Amino acid sequence: MIARLWTCLLLLLAPLSALAETVRVGIFVGNDIGFGEDQTLGHAEREAREMSRVFYEMGDIPRERTFLVTGAKAPEVRDTLYRVEAQVCELSVQGHDVQLLFYYSGHASREGLHLSGTLLPMPAVRSWLESSSARVRVAFLDACESGTLARSKGGSSTEVVDLKVDDQITSRGLAIVTSTGPLSVARESDAYGGGIFSRALLTGLRGSADVDADGRITLEEAYQHAFENTVTRSVSGTSGVKTPEYRFDLEGVGDVVLTRIPSRAAGLILPTELEGTYTIVSVSSGQVVGRIEKKPGKERRVALPPGRYVVRKVRREDVLLSEVDLAWGGDRLLDDRQMTSVELGDPLTRGGWTDRPVRVSVRGTGATRYLAGNPGSMGGEVATRVRISPRLRLDGTVGHARGERDEWEGWLSLQTTRVAAGLSMQWPRDRVDFSVGGGLQGIRTRQYVEYLEAPESEEPIEKALVDIQQILPGAYLQAGVHLPVGPWAGIEVGTRANVMLGLVDDVRQPMVELQGLAGLTIGMGGRKVNRAEQR
Known part of the structure; x- marks a missing residue:
């Protein structure tokens, strides 16, 4: 603390910048591991x-002023806090208005933050926030008993006040929002995709909390959204109702703007006439990334990272579904009349909607030689992939390839036909699907060799022909990437290692061939879920 004060005093001697501006700095700390009997978390980092x-x-918050600390011990986190404060001091004495944001997700108690077997005392964190040179400090904590931080020494949480900060900060002070009270237990839910409070806060910051539809998410809007969704989601939990707390000690006029919905980012638009609760689910992770309470009369836009999503609207008699493809950006317009209606409890409402039960692929292939003296080969194949479970697939492939080598002493032609069957695992991501698999195969090879034979006598040189055919047992390992480009079509690339057991000079030995593949895919079967139209 003393070193930090000396730093600020020295920087006061530096010349003030002629062009002061609002500068935002963010520290984001996550730790899945606490200490003692703390259960390892799955989503905090x-x-x-x-x-x-x-x-x-x-x-x-620019990248150079974004400080991300995950899985670290208390000394490293403390060093980051003081290092960032030195930058805040420098910016402040240069005349800049600084807004500092601090976020923590992990284990905690009234004593402090639990960081990989170490403790960062809560009073130290509170003192750092209260004495920071930043004009506005905003802290979010998602941890057990994190409400201790929101209690000033000997005091209690204060009432909500009007908070104002826009492009030019016109308020000053400290705002702390925690996921629980001083004696409460925070909850993490795999079904909800993480901490209930953090997930609600994230969805709100991306646009779900923009109740006045002005394209800005303020601190008050973010808190109200997180509060309502956290309480609603924790009512059915066994740990009791989880109630976020706050401490707002700010003065001035204007709203503390946390995020803005960028006009050029990928987004989902809900027109003025829509009404109801719309839940946005990421296809890649299965997590809820947005929940919008839409009221008629105002258009709402939610900014989303590029990716693939499904929007759900639960009604009394059915569930409306719509696919939203934002893999390449742009806006999509949601319309209840164009959404697919399914019955309540239908498995289609729980996932698997973007992956058709059967996928047929037509590919081109290229392979290395698997035996010295043999040529490489080029060819094609037809493959099918049948969904067994959300991740497991059954694969079947039939392919043919041909290679030639022509030299002065002769000519060699190699033909390979393969039939394979196996299993693969598939993982959807924001833009593509990754898969890894393997299986067994039977391979028919035909080597046709034509060469010049020179007898020992003075007889003319003659051509000799050799035709060798084998059926080889084998196995394969394969990895690939699939890029959906429409409701049914896609592009895929991949690589495969073929292992075969064949006769070479009358001796059976293993041979390895590396193969690359690329092609087009068509999805078949299943029920179609309508897609949101591009605006």
């Missing part, structure tokens, strides 16, 4: 990364 991405994309 990922949530810190997601939160840093949201504020980088939508919160005007």
Whole structure:
């Protein structure tokens, strides 16, 4: 603390910048591991990364002023806090208005933050926030008993006040929002895709909390959205209702703007006439990334990272579904009349809607030689992939390839026909699907060799012909990437290692061939879910 004060005093001697501006700085800390009897978390570190991405994309926090700390011990986190404060001091004495944002997800207690077997005392964190040189400090904590931070020494949480900060900051002070009270337990849900509070906060910052549809998400809007969704989601939990707390000690006029919905980002638009609750689910992770309480009369736009999504609207008699493809950006317009209606409880409402039950592929292939003296080969194949479970697939392939080598002493032609069957695992991501698999195959090879034979006598040189055919047992390992380009079509590329057991000079030995492939795919079967139209 003393070193930090000396730093600020020295920087006061530096010349003030002629062009002061609002500067935003963010620290995002996540740790899945606490200490003692703390159960290992599954989402805290990922949530810190997601939160840093949201504020980088939508919160005007540049990459060089975004500090992400995951899986670190208390000394490393403390060093980051003081290092960032030194930068804040420098910016402040140069005349800049600084807004500092701090986010933590992980284990905690009244004593402090639990960081990989170490403790960062809560009083130290509170003191750092209260004494920071930043004009406005905003802190979000998603942890057990995190409400301790929102309690000033000997005091209690204060009432909500009007908060104002826009492009030019006109308020000053500290705002702390925590996921629980001082004696409460925070909850993490695999079904909800992470901490209930953090997930609600993330969806709100991306646009779900923009109740006045002005394209800005303020601190008050973000808190109200997180509060309502956290309480609603935790009512059915066994740990009791989880109630976020706050401490707002700010003065001035204007709204503290946390994020803005960028006009050029990928987005989902809900027209003025729509009404109801719309839930946005990421296809790649299965997580809820947005929940919008839409009221008629105002258009709403939610900014989303490029990717593939499904929107659900649960009604009394059915569920409306719509696919939203934002893999390459742009806006999509949602319309209840164009959404697919399915019955309540239908498995289609729980996932698997973008992957058709059967996929047929037509590919071109190229392979290395698997035996010295043999040529490489080029060919084609037809493959099918049948969905067994959300991740598991059954694969079948029939292919043919041909290669030739022509030299002065002779000519060799190689033909290969393969029939294969196997299993693969497939993982959808924002823009593409990854898959890894393997199986067994039977391979028929035919080597046709024509060469010049020179007898020992003075007889003329003659051509000799050799035709060798074998059926070889084998296996394969394969990895690939599939890029959907429409409701039914796609492009895929991949690589395969073929292992065969064949006769070479009357000796059976293994041979390995490396093969690359690329082609087009067509999805078949299943029920179609209508897609949101491009605006």
